[in-house]
Amino acid sequence: MKIGIAQINTTVGDLTGNSQRILSAYKALVADGADLVLFPELAVCGYPPRDLLFKSRFVSDTEDALDAIAQQIGSVPAVIGYVQDRGPCITGRPFYNAAAWCESGEVKTVAHKSLLPSYDVFDEERYFEPAEGPTVYEWQGQKVGITICEDIWTHPDLKTSRRYCNDPVGKLAEQNIDLLLNLSASPWHEGKNEAREPLVQDAAERCGCPAVYCNAVGGNDELIFDGGSLAAHPERGLVAGLAAFREENHVIDLASPAGYVSEQFNLKGNAATQAALVLGLRDYAHKSGFKKALIGLSGGIDSAVVAAIAAEAFGPENVVGIALPSAISSQHSRDDAAALAQNLGIEYHEVAIAETVASAESALGDLFAGRAADVTEENIQARARGLLLMAMSNKFGALLLTTGNKSEISVGYCTLYGDMCGGLAVISDLPKMKVYALARHMNLERELIPVNTIEKAPSAELRPDQKDEDSLPPYPVLDGILRLYVEEGLSRAEIVEKGYDSEIVNDIVRKVDLNEYKRKQAAPGLKTTPLAFGVGRRIPIVQKYVS
Structure with a gap:
């Protein structure tokens, strides 16, 4: 037959x-x-x-x-x-x-x-x-x-x-x-x-x-x-x-x-992940009527991987990368963003946000007088970028792609109405270490993602000399804890029994629970793990259970 x-x-x-x-x-x-x-x-x-x-x-x-x-x-x-x-x-x-x-x-x-x-x-x-x-x-x-x-x-x-x-x-x-x-x-x-x-x-x-x-x-x-x-x-x-x-x-x-x-x-491993994300992005966009993609390029690993996926899904001629440097953005990040765009063959522009940030800080100056600068001022930068990227998305009819990974989104290391702005969160179900592995896989045949982007210490660059590990444990540790807590549903005590430091575990679990409200307002993300944030995970925002 x-x-x-x-x-x-x-x-x-x-x-x-x-x-x-x-x-x-x-x-x-x-x-x-x-x-x-x-x-x-x-x-x-x-x-x-x-x-x-x-x-x-x-x-x-x-x-x-x-x-x-x-x-x-x-x-x-x-x-x-x-x-x-x-x-x-x-x-x-x-x-x-x-x-x-x-x-x-x-x-x-x-x-x-x-x-x-x-x-x-x-x-x-x-x-x-x-x-x-x-x-x-x-x-x-x-x-x-x-x-x-x-x-x-x-x-x-x-x-x-x-x-x-x-x-x-x-x-x-x-x-x-x-x-x-x-x-x-x-x-x-x-x-x-x-x-x-x-x-x-x-x-x-x-x-x-x-x-x-x-x-x-x-x-x-x-x-x-x-x-x-x-x-x-x-x-x-x-x-x-x-x-x-x-x-x-x-x-x-x-x-x-x-x-x-x-x-x-x-297909298996990184080849399967890449193919899945390209297919998921292409269909989400095309079935929704979008022909162009827009991405804020920070010079970091996450936006680089998203841009590479978008270039494959849309064709490089239909992808626009925007660098939005602030007064404290490093020159190497700007250089890395420009190099990435050139490697991918995508359209590239720089839109400085220093004046927008200064205007917002000036408008709030009297109200904030006498209060020390803190994460509020950092988030103004992220939200200025979100404001401008959404304006460009509206004007050009391009789908804005958010670039946060699962590790960051899990613990709320992202800015609501800032870098979370967009229509699709392409790598929101990829842990940070998986993002690095995917980037190296993409570079097997030729350098698409600048080596400096892969090798430098990750940073949000919202304050001078900032590094992710100022606020988070090393990503291999963080990803291990998150897999056990988010995907396998283990308690704090059970995770500690696996060999993780109890103080770090308690801090990470607390951050995951506190940031449920952010994830409920995030762009939809492509599912790549057995349990992603989205319709498959239904945790109340207001709840007091401590595991």
């Missing part, structure tokens, strides 16, 4: 555009000899639709779009993800996360998702009713099991599997199916792709048949879908692997011993 995998990039709510993408991929794969074509989860409406589902016509419009698609499907079946209205019901949620088997101009059967994730960024129990079990559809004398995303995430080694009493793969194994299909929209984070291949292989072995997994690709808000669709055989192992972080349509011959694995399948 030849399975066409349609790894397509959909946009949430773009029913017309998504329908065109589905039909175009279907026709291409049929022309390439596919016997059956598989699409991602919720391909018609895009994933995740979230509360668009509660708009009065959204689900009915999605169903109409699916019906229109089905009418154009020929004798080669297509299995397509969409939302189905349950109709008048007394209990439960109003919709199903569904997959339609379309063939010969009509929908032959509909499968429903059994396991509904409601952790991290997922909230499917808010909208969908679970199926009682997976669907088996008989086609051309073969029994085809249809599952949707989470339905196969039941391996006992996975923490997520402990949330469920139901095992769809086990139920399908009992029915002696001949083929297992999985429609997926599985967002990427570091380590995610390493988990998928053994998961699909395990499903194939348990069911004793080939398993074909079609994943979505592209960015939707903070989520990045990496594709990496694959097929596994119970005896031959991996027989197909599609490219990561880009669209790809490919026909897989399950009977062929040769198989197909793209060179871009299962």
Whole structure:
């Protein structure tokens, strides 16, 4: 059997555009000899639709779009993800996360998702009713099991599997199916792709048949879908692997011993992080209607990495870098910013803020008389930069990118309405040491980011001779504590047991908790770790719990 995998990039709510993408991929794969074509989860409406589902016509419009698609499907079946209205019901949620088997101009059967994730960024129990079990559809004398995303995430080694009493793969194994299909929209984070291949292989072995997994690709808000669709055989192992972080349509011959694995399948490490951020930024901007990016260049490592990602995502001709030196900005920072812009080939300008800062300080002079200068005056500089950058963003219609990393945002080492201004926080889920690693990776072939930018001590340059380590522990220490506290949820005592100094741990945990209000007002950021700040982490701003 030849399975066409349609790894397509959909946009949430773009029913017309998504329908065109589905039909175009279907026709291409049929022309390439596919016997059956598989699409991602919720391909018609895009994933995740979230509360668009509660708009009065959204689900009915999605169903109409699916019906229109089905009418154009020929004798080669297509299995397509969409939302189905349950109709008048007394209990439960109003919709199903569904997959339609379309063939010969009509929908032959509909499968429903059994396991509904409601952790991290997922909230499917808010909208969908679970199926009682997976669907088996008989086609051309073969029994085809249809599952949707989470339905196969039941391996006992996975923490997520402990949330469920139901095992769809086990139920399908009992029915002696001949083929297992999985429609997926599985967002990427570091380590995610390493988990998928053994998961699909395990499903194939348990069911004793080939398993074909079609994943979505592209960015939707903070989520990045990496594709990496694959097929596994119970005896031959991996027989197909599609490219990561880009669209790809490919026909897989399950009977062929040769198989197909793209060179871009299962990217790892810094290469995967770079590809993910470029894809996430490009889609966030282009799907929102932005064609140009604007970045404040400080001469530091964070803005340099963001600029390099933007140059790749937009093309260097569509990126503008702005240096905003103050009266205390160092010459080497200005030189490093200019060198970066030249290396990347982006447009570059300097806009001095000394007069703007002096004007603000003068306006506040009488009110602040008799009070010593402190962080207030430092923040005036940062907010002057935010003011001017937002003005340029408005004037030129360019998306302003914020440049804060996860380490700084965690502890509030950032200025609200200052360097936090912008439409997207590109590296807000990258710890500082990961930013350095990514910068070095970007420089492997040629110097994009000036070596001085990488090697010099990091500084906000809001006061003379300022260094980040004046206010923070060394970044390797800080990142280690933050990983344990923010991502793993350990208490202060448990972190100290790992070998960290108790005074430092107490200070960092206090800063993380105190700065929740800042993060609630931050620009959305691209998710790259198992737990990012954003919709997947819901900590109250006003709370008194001390762990």
